[in-house]
Amino acid sequence: MINNQTLTFPIIGYLHSPLTQKFGLPRQPNLVNLAGVIEFVPTFDNPSAFDGLQAFSHIWLLWQFHQNKTTADTPFRPQVRPPRLGGNEKIGVFATRSMYRPANIGLSVVQLSQIEIVENRVKLHIIGADLVDGTPIIDIKPYIAYSDSLPHAVSGFASEKPVLKTVQISKNAEQNFTNLVYQNLLTKNDITTIRELIAQDPRPAYRKNEIHREFILKYQQVDIRFCLLENGDLQILSAVKIDNKI
Numbered sequence: 001m002i003n004n005q006t007l008t009f010p011i012i013g014y015l016h017s018p019l020t021q022k023f024g025l026p027r028q029p030n031l032v033n034l035a036g037v038i039e040f041v042p043t044f045d046n047p048s049a050f051d052g053l054q055a056f057s058h059i060w061l062l063w064q065f066h067q068n069k070t071t072a073d074t075p076f077r078p079q080v081r082p083p084r085l086g087g088n089e090k091i092g093v094f095a096t097r098s099m100y101r102p103a104n105i106g107l108s109v110v111q112l113s114q115i116e117i118v119e120n121r122v123k124l125h126i127i128g129a130d131l132v133d134g135t136p137i138i139d140i141k142p143y144i145a146y147s148d149s150l151p152h153a154v155s156g157f158a159s160e161k162p163v164l165k166t167v168q169i170s171k172n173a174e175q176n177f178t179n180l181v182y183q184n185l186l187t188k189n190d191i192t193t194i195r196e197l198i199a200q201d202p203r204p205a206y207r208k209n210e211i212h213r214e215f216i217l218k219y220q221q222v223d224i225r226f227c228l229l230e231n232g233d234l235q236i237l238s239a240v241k242i243d244n245k246i
Contacts, residue, residue: 009138013040015063017133018190022067024202024217027083027162028097029108030128032196036110038124038137045121058143059112061129064136065104076102084158087205095156106131109143164199167226168235176239185221185241194219198226198234218242 017036019025026032038061039045053059079090080098093101114125124140169177180186194217201208203215210228214237217224225237 010044011041011064011136011138012044012140013038013137015129015131015133015135015137017129017131017135018193018220019197019218020133021218022099022132023215024197024219025132026130026197026200029110029130031130031161031200032193033127034129034193034197035113036126036129036131038126038140040122040124040137047117047120047122050115050122050124053112053142054115056112056142058109059124059126060141060143060148061106061108061110061126061131061137062139062141063106063108063131064138065099065101065106066134066136067132068099068104081205082157083205084162091157105138109148162200165201166233167195167199168229168233169195170235170237173236173238180222180239180241183241186219186239190219194224194236194239198224198236201234203228 015036015038017034019034026034077100078093080093080096080100081087081090082096082098085091097106099106108130110129111127112124113127116123116125177186177191181188181191197217197219202217203210207213208228211230212227214225214227217226221242223238223240223242225240226234227237229235
């Protein structure tokens, strides 16, 4: 007899990322060279646990969709609407990478750029994560090219990379970026990353044709406003430091 059991997993660390909300995240890993740092909690921050990992260029992350507003009593959703299918067509949840899953667990492969040890505690610097700031990490494993890379695999409805949008920067936004760099709130690399994130077109599928409707991408301490133009390009309208006053 098969019983419906609940398992618990330890949280070994947390990701620090410039993106604090789900809107704007790449929908898959390695679509944008988004830098992040995993900081481990005791006792999982022991440097000896990472001995040998420096020989690998990429790692698997097992993590939790912690921003989902679901509980153990939330009804199971057998079907979801993937953005790649326009946001209207339903498909089985187990045929997607939707965040609304029975266990709220995600799996991503990312580039390992540096293993940093500070005061005998480990931090992993990674590139290409599709996770928000504060994401709990459940486990990491090395990426093994000969077994994990399957070039002849069939990928169903997601067989090709998403088509990127052309991104323009308005004169107002250019001046905003210049000021933010001068204030040390952004770097030139951050601006490149912001353009790459917006080129992925994070807007909801049902709003894809809404010209001049403004959307906000939150990146670190900055609100990035952008919209769709008549020619199909996306334009960054402004970049303003977030006012945290209540």
